[in-house]
Amino acid sequence: MSGYRSPLLARPGAVEGGGPDAGVALHYGDPVHEQRALERGAGVVDLSHLDVVTVSGPDRITWLNTLSTQLLLDLAPGEPRDLLLLDPQGRIEHAAGVQDDGERAWLITDAGRAGALTAFLESMRFMLRVEVRDVSAEVAVLGTCGSGWETLADGPGYRLTWRDPWPRTGAGSTRYGPPDDEHPGHAVARAFTVVDRPALVAAVDAAPGLRLAGTWAWEALRVEAWRPRLAREVDERSIPHELDWLRTGVHLAKGCYRGQETVARVVNLGRPPRRLVLLHLDGSDHLVPEPGAAVHHAGRAVGVVTSVVRHADLGPLALALVKRSLPVDAPLDVDGTAAAQEVIVPAGGEAVARPAERPGQELRRHLPR
Structure with missing residues (x-):
């Protein structure tokens, strides 16, 4: 939302952030202790500048599945997944956390990205029974680590919590970096809670055990976890392999989607x-x-x-x-x-995938030797 300023910037010590985090607090006067609170699961970050898009209608899951890098056909209500939307050359155009509530799919994306995401989805609707809405003006996002989100789930205006799957390599996915249990992100369990925007301040005030923290501390934990972010790590040339984003964002065995050829080719060659x-x-x-x-x-x-x-x-x-x-x-x-x-991504290494898991592998068995 252009020109947005969070009401939580009125809190004592608040210093506004900049760049993609303009409009919310960079910190509240003590970023070190704010980071410590987040690490203990006792902090909450104002991420109300982030954008949220919903997709409703009976065809929503199968439709999103055909467009994205992620397998969604088995997506159960309340289950969080990471998805990417690529251009025909396999470059990242959109990224979002997706979660279905049984009636609609919620897409949480970076600040200022809902307009382009909504426009793209609308352009791909055709005759399908789906409705796409930018609901960023109606709901707001709060960030927590560990079990902190559970406190918000009992508070006013609560809608849902998307628990970041990073860095757990999903079924049908692969990785370039270390195993999940050796990955630095293994210890950083982030969650994004969606609340009604009018209840933003009340949701924070109703969670006295959670200390307000700024994006300084939130981003420090993200970088420590090697977690790529759309507004920071993605440029006009980025493909998922370069960022080790295959591990949570790409399913290698699903059906066709835009950019899949590039995904398959680079996984097979192993050289982003x-x-x-x-x-x-x-x-x-x-x-x-x-x-x-x-x-x-x-x-x-x-x-x-x-x-x-x-x-x-x-x-x-x-x-x-x-x-x-x-x-x-x-x-x-x-x-x-x-x-x-x-x-993070080895200089000359390949994705850690068994040959049978590599996209296009079934075709190789029929090639003349």
């Missing part, structure tokens, strides 16, 4: 053109680079920073997309700040 890395930045300077800053190696640009945070324990961190060919031990700098890379 770029790869996401975590950068540990030199913390001796009080300034940190901004998203969009170039990553350099030996004086040459080799990538771009997508997210920058200050983590309470790990210090300044960044996510960056770099060239696939960049050595994993290459010394890097960003705007003169030294950076050490931590591998």
Whole structure:
């Protein structure tokens, strides 16, 4: 919503965020303790700037299944899934958390993205029995970690909670990064709770055990978890493989969808053109680079920073997309700040999928040898 300002910015100590998080609080005066509260499941983040789209009608599930990278035919009410919508070349156009309540499917997406998402879905309706609505003005989103969402579920205006499946590799999916139980995101269980927008303040006030935290702390935990975000890690060239987004966002054995050919080809070759890395930045300077800053190696640009945070324990961190060919031990700098890379998507590795699971594998058995 253009020009949006959350009523929770009136709370003591609130400092407004910027970029894709404009309109809500960056922090409330103490981002370190706000992060600690989130980690304990005792914090709540105002994410009321995020957009929400609903799809109703008897054909909604089968229709969304044909459009998206995710298998949804077996989606049970209350079950959270991650989905991507790609262009014909396999590049990411939209990303959303999806959950059905038995009457409608709820799509939670990044701030300012509902208009384009709704327009795309409307263009694909044809004669199907579906209704697409941008309900961002009617509902608001709150973020929690751990079991914090359970407190909100008992409060005013509650609609549903989408519990982020990241980084659990879904059935029919694959991964480029480490196993789920070794992944840093394993310990960061984030949830997005949807409430009636008029009840936003009341929902927070009715949860006295949850401390208000800003997007500073929320984003620090996201980056620590290597969790890609549409508004940060995705550009006009991004494909899911580069971000290790196959693990939760793509089902490799479902039917045809737009961009599937690229997904299959890159999984089979195992070589996404770029790869996401975590950068540990030199913390001796009080300034940190901004998203969009170039990553350099030996004086040459080799990538771009997508997210920058200050983590309470790990210090300044960044996510960056770099060239696939960049050595994993290459010394890097960003705007003169030294950076050490931590591998998320391996430089030359393949997706961790057994041959029988790879898309198109059944066709290979019939090729002449």
